[in-house]
Amino acid sequence: MSRYVGTLPTRLLNDDAIRPGSYPTWGHAARDFDSRSKDRKVLAGLMESLPQGQRKPILLGVDDRYHDIYVSDGHHRALALLKLGIADFSFRWCWLRAWSVDHQSERFPYHLLGL
Template identity: 65%
Template sequence: MALYTGTLPTRLLNDQQIRPSEYRKWKHAADRFERRDKDRKVLDGLKVSIPADGLLEPILLGVDDRYHDVRVSDGHHRAVALMQLGVAEFRFRWCWIRAYRVEHARDPFPYHLLGL
């Protein structure tokens, strides 16, 4: 069975439903990407490639098995680019974040955790 891939509204990339894992808030991620040359170049490239080719690599969402919160595990630059471009939906894969390992999921995403 293949890894689960789905789509979600980009509006769910917010500080309550799908949070950044490496930053306190999405605004902090966007501000950092604007300040650092390397990050700004990555973001600028994505803002050109996404409208032309779509999101080539799905965003990886991690679900913590203790708190059941949802965070971006991989794809912070892609997420910020999607938000800045105003893209309506994004493709994702997901994984369980366990105490000592990460399990990439083949089962459907637990959408109920987002309050949908």
């Protein structure tokens, strides 16, 4: 069975709904990327390519204990989507368990976002 792919509003990529997994806030992620030339180049490339369509879904991780939702892979893509004002983004998802990451083919638990 193939992995689930869904679509969510980009506005949910914020410090309350879908947080950056590797950073305390999206502002921290943006500042960190802006401070490194390699990350600036990646973002610039995405700013050019994303208006033609998002090819690779963002990976969302759902904590199985508290049900917090994080970007597990795709921080650069998420920031580029936000900067461009693109309305929706595609995603895959996984459960973040204590000892494993479990990629899912079942429907995303949209109720965790209040949707």
